[in-house]
Amino acid sequence: MAVVDRGLFGSIRRTLVAVLCLAWLALPAAAAAGQVSPNKKNEPVKILEGFKNLSKESAQCVSCHREKTPGIYGMWGDSKHYRANVGCYECHKADPSDKDAIKHKDFVISVIVSPKDCSNCHEREVEEFDRSHHASAGNILGSLDNVLAEVVEGAPLLNGTSPVVTSGCMGCHGSIVRVNSDGSLNSASWPNTGIGRINPDGSKGACSACHLRHNFSAEQARHPDNCGRCHLGPDHPQKEIYEESVHGVAFRAHIDEMNMDSSKWIPGEDYTAAPTCATCHMSATKDLPVDHDIGSRISWNLRAPVSFKIDEKARKAGKQVKPWLERRKDMKSVCTSCHGRNIVDNFYEQLDSFVELFNDKFAIPAKKLITVLKQEKLIDPVKFNEKVEWTYFYLWHHEGRRARHGAAMLAPDYVHWEGMFEVAHRFYLEMVPEVKELIEKARRDGNARGADKVEALLDEILNSEMHRWFLGQKPPKAWSPKDDDNHGFKTGKKM
Numbered sequence: 001m002a003v004v005d006r007g008l009f010g011s012i013r014r015t016l017v018a019v020l021c022l023a024w025l026a027l028p029a030a031a032a033a034g035q036v037s038p039n040k041k042n043e044p045v046k047i048l049e050g051f052k053n054l055s056k057e058s059a060q061c062v063s064c065h066r067e068k069t070p071g072i073y074g075m076w077g078d079s080k081h082y083r084a085n086v087g088c089y090e091c092h093k094a095d096p097s098d099k100d101a102i103k104h105k106d107f108v109i110s111v112i113v114s115p116k117d118c119s120n121c122h123e124r125e126v127e128e129f130d131r132s133h134h135a136s137a138g139n140i141l142g143s144l145d146n147v148l149a150e151v152v153e154g155a156p157l158l159n160g161t162s163p164v165v166t167s168g169c170m171g172c173h174g175s176i177v178r179v180n181s182d183g184s185l186n187s188a189s190w191p192n193t194g195i196g197r198i199n200p201d202g203s204k205g206a207c208s209a210c211h212l213r214h215n216f217s218a219e220q221a222r223h224p225d226n227c228g229r230c231h232l233g234p235d236h237p238q239k240e241i242y243e244e245s246v247h248g249v250a251f252r253a254h255i256d257e258m259n260m261d262s263s264k265w266i267p268g269e270d271y272t273a274a275p276t277c278a279t280c281h282m283s284a285t286k287d288l289p290v291d292h293d294i295g296s297r298i299s300w301n302l303r304a305p306v307s308f309k310i311d312e313k314a315r316k317a318g319k320q321v322k323p324w325l326e327r328r329k330d331m332k333s334v335c336t337s338c339h340g341r342n343i344v345d346n347f348y349e350q351l352d353s354f355v356e357l358f359n360d361k362f363a364i365p366a367k368k369l370i371t372v373l374k375q376e377k378l379i380d381p382v383k384f385n386e387k388v389e390w391t392y393f394y395l396w397h398h399e400g401r402r403a404r405h406g407a408a409m410l411a412p413d414y415v416h417w418e419g420m421f422e423v424a425h426r427f428y429l430e431m432v433p434e435v436k437e438l439i440e441k442a443r444r445d446g447n448a449r450g451a452d453k454v455e456a457l458l459d460e461i462l463n464s465e466m467h468r469w470f471l472g473q474k475p476p477k478a479w480s481p482k483d484d485d486n487h488g489f490k491t492g493k494k495m
Contacts, residue, residue, distance in 0.1 A: 045105075051087075057107060058087025064105075075214040091117060099200040102183040111185060112177065113213075116203035126207075128292035135204040137196025138174040144393070145169065147383045159188035170194050172230035174206065195230070219261045224251065227277040234398045236303070241402075241411040242277065250274035267337040280334050287333045297331035299324045300355055302404040305396040306363040307355045354407040354415070358400060362423050365461045366395055369435055372457055376450030378438045388434040395426045428470055432458070 048066070051059040065088065066073045076082055081091075094101040094110040101108050119126035129135055140146055149169050154162025159178075166175070166188050174194025178186035185191075195209040210221045220226060228239030242248040251258070254273035262270045266286055267279055281297060284290045291297075301310050309324040328348065335344040370392050373379045379386050384393075403419025406412070435458055442451035462471055469475035 053085050054087045055085075055089060057089035057093070060105075061088035061092075061107075072214050079215040079217070081214075081216065086121070090120075099179045100177075100183060100185065110200075112190075112199055113208070114199035114201050114203045115205045115207055116199070116201050118207050122207075125292045128296075129205055129207075131296075132293040133295045134195045134209075137172070137194065138176065138198050138204065139196070140169060140173045141165075141176065144383065152384050159186055161188040174198065174204075174209075218263075218265075222260055222265065222276055222278040222283065224248070224276050231277075235401050236405065237402055237414065238277070238405055238409065241406050241409045241414050244413060245410040247274050247410065251276060267334065272338060275334070275338070280331065285334050285337055288330055295327075296322060297327050297334065299328040299331065300351075300404075300408070302355070302408060303401060305367055305400075306359050307404060351407055355404060358404060358420070358423070361466045362427050363396055363400060365467075366392055366427060366431060368457060369431070369454070369461070372454050373435070373438060376442070376453050377447065378442050378450055378454055388431065388438065391426060391430045391434060395423055395431065399423045399426060432462070432470075 045060050045064045047056075047059045048063045051062050054062065062073065062076075076087075081087075089107065089109070091113045092109040092111070094108050096108050098110055100110045100112060102110070115126045115129060146165065146169060149164040150156070150162045154164035156162055158166055170189070170192055172194055174197030175189035175192040176198040177192065177200055178189045179200050180186055193206045193209045193212075195206060196204060197206045197209075198204060199206075208216070210226060211217065212220060212226075224239065224242055228242075231238035232240060243252075251274035257271065257273045258276075259265065259270045264270055264284070266284055267275060268286060281294050282291050295310065298310050301308050301312075310327060311321050311324045314321040332344050332348070335347075370388070373388065374381070379388065384390060399419060399422035402414050403423060406414025406419050435454065439451045439455050439458070442448070442454070461467055463473075465476050
């Protein structure tokens with residue numbers, strides 16, 4: 001077997017690589033001197049005959065991208081944009097002064113198509129979206145959730161940002177898109193189609209979060225799975241809740257009857273099988289127009305530690321917003337497309353009672369306890385470094401949200417076992433013992449005043465009507481098989 005001289009072989013290899021590199025670098029100069037055929041990509045793009053009705057700019061874009069990016073070309077070809085002769089340039093054109101403007105071939109374009117760009121044709125839709133909670137979803141970047149992703153779970157390893165934030169939080173909530181000095185987009189903030197993205201032109205949001213590019217289909221945006229891209233998981237499981245609900249069951253059983261590609265898509269006219277997320281929250285009815293303000297029919301805030309009517313904070317700040325009663329009236333209008341008025345009214349009475357129960361029995365007392373623990377310095381100001389903070393966060397942010405959304409969307413298991421059962425366990429068997437431990441620790445550390453204040457509040461809560469059962473006292477009167485009005489149920493006799 002021959003022995004290879006590795007040193008000689010390495011020297012020959014390095015020489016060959018150097019020669020090849022020099023030859024490659026010489027190609028542009030040789031081409032300019034006429035010695036080498038010019039690269040095809042430098043040749044003028046041949047405009048295809050089928051695109052004569054497009055603008056000359058878009059015709060050139062499409063003629064090239066038809067070969068370079070056939071997937072994008074195919075999606076655009078299936079879109080209403082194609083049929084309306086709206087091409088690449090109409091959406092991607094940019095002013096040279098734009099932060100993210102780049103030179104591409106003979107054109108100045110931006111990679112990002114923002115709501116401001118879409119508003120050139122879809123002005124009303126963008127105005128509605130800009131009023132919505134979706135448009136402000138990027139505000140999470142200063143919240144407790146962001147502390148978790150930036151500090152507790154992550155570290156600033158991706159251009160000064162936690163990868164957990166980039167790949168997690170921003171994926172739904174949106175990024176603040178950062179532009180590098182050469183006009184390229186910073187990888188810590190792009191690619192991103194989060195619903196509350198802050199764009200380089202100052203606009204908020206991403207239309208492509210729901211109308212996925214490049215076919216921008218209304219039919220696809222109406223599908224529950226579209227919303228389920230973000231609205232799922234332990235703290236906001238709307239997709240799972242919908243799937244459990246009678247509405248979700250009916251949708252899956254009768255999806256072929258939903259007429260999802262109808263331009264009008266009116267419940268009670270174009271379909272009667274089931275509602276989707278879009279049906280209730282934004283689509284047209286016989287009485288209402290399409291509305292891209294996704295919260296315009298929501299009356300309760302079910303995300304907050306303590307629920308409140310959706311217009312409450314804005315009114316306190318002196319802002320004029322759509323009143324919660326008007327929002328509810330509009331949502332009831334959707335419900336009555338399929339249901340009788342008595343069913344709709346009774347459902348909302350049930351929902352209000354449930355939300356008030358969550359607030360009064362668990363959310364308000366738990367919030368008061370956490371507040372006084374901080375005020376009296378039984379816990380320190382650092383976020384999430386003490387067990388009781390995690391317990392409280394789970395109580396309202398996970399279990400409490402699940403329970404409230406379950407009640408709002410007709411999912412019994414999420415109301416009870418995945419919701420209020422978990423809330424009660426978290427409150428009685430975790431939070432209460434942890435507060436007692438902190439009281440004892442404060443006394444040992446010489447903070448008797450703080451310990452007394454927290455203990456007094458805890459005693460007041462546990463001795464109140466809804467909690468006194470925990471101390472062995474009589475609970476408020478509730479349903480019992482012994483009650484006279486349940487006699488027939490108990491004995492099996494007809495009532």
